[in-house]
Amino acid sequence: MKPGTRTPIVGGNWKMNLLFDEAQRLSSELRGRLGSHRGAQVVIFPPYPYLAPVAAKMRDSAVAVGAQDVHTHVKGAYTSGVSAKMVRSIGCTHALIGHSERRAHFRDGDPVVADKLKAALDADLVPVLCVGESLAERQSGQTFDVLERQLRSALSAHDASVLSRLVLAYEPVWAIGTGQTATPQQAQDVHAWVRGKVAGHFGAAFGASLRIQYGGSVTADNAATLMSQDDVDGALVGGASLDCGGFARIVMASSAR
Numbered sequence: 001m002k003p004g005t006r007t008p009i010v011g012g013n014w015k016m017n018l019l020f021d022e023a024q025r026l027s028s029e030l031r032g033r034l035g036s037h038r039g040a041q042v043v044i045f046p047p048y049p050y051l052a053p054v055a056a057k058m059r060d061s062a063v064a065v066g067a068q069d070v071h072t073h074v075k076g077a078y079t080s081g082v083s084a085k086m087v088r089s090i091g092c093t094h095a096l097i098g099h100s101e102r103r104a105h106f107r108d109g110d111p112v113v114a115d116k117l118k119a120a121l122d123a124d125l126v127p128v129l130c131v132g133e134s135l136a137e138r139q140s141g142q143t144f145d146v147l148e149r150q151l152r153s154a155l156s157a158h159d160a161s162v163l164s165r166l167v168l169a170y171e172p173v174w175a176i177g178t179g180q181t182a183t184p185q186q187a188q189d190v191h192a193w194v195r196g197k198v199a200g201h202f203g204a205a206f207g208a209s210l211r212i213q214y215g216g217s218v219t220a221d222n223a224a225t226l227m228s229q230d231d232v233d234g235a236l237v238g239g240a241s242l243d244c245g246g247f248a249r250i251v252m253a254s255s256a257r
């Protein structure tokens, strides 16, 4: 499958930002700007308390809504936990799994990430599995070892049919929130390698259709050159997703690839 036949997907990860009225305003702006956009799939990831109202606001629009994380379990005595089925039940369709901030600040290790991926799949969510190396790992030449470990741990228990909804996000930790974006070539090299690995395990057709987002200091100014790379199928955007105009420009750049 040639690039261009994979529909790009652009995610806006709001992280732990915005108060409710700000979130309401941003989602209204996004609905107005992108609510009937077709060139790329758009999904936003608001904080938990805003998921239900934002999902309601986006109903019958082209903007999907997802959770930034899900619990490993479906229900039970897990105070503060939010399950994949819960977020599905309020109209969310996607979930970030294994974001590096979860891995670093909440100590989500590979086995927990694997369980969360399974929980998301079981709940019929589209999982956006985030992988990426730290600066020290890149500098010591371990990038591909780290990615292989993260991918194998999360994916190897499943077969291709179960993973047909999967989206991957390559997010080098050193590029997240730092302004130090990976170069288009660095992103392309990793994306092509990831696609090859996944194709080797799950088959060529699966590899060719898998969408791999790039994340890490994507802005309206650098999106177009990143998206021009053959294996970059969209962006996962943090800081720049909090501004409707900038985020919309990233979506347009991704749609034009």
Ligand code: PGA
Pocket: 013, 171, 175, 176, 177, 178, 179, 215, 216, 217, 218, 236, 237, 238, 239, 240
């Ligand atoms: P950033 O975050 O765009 O602010 O670097 C990306 C992410 O964490 O998904």
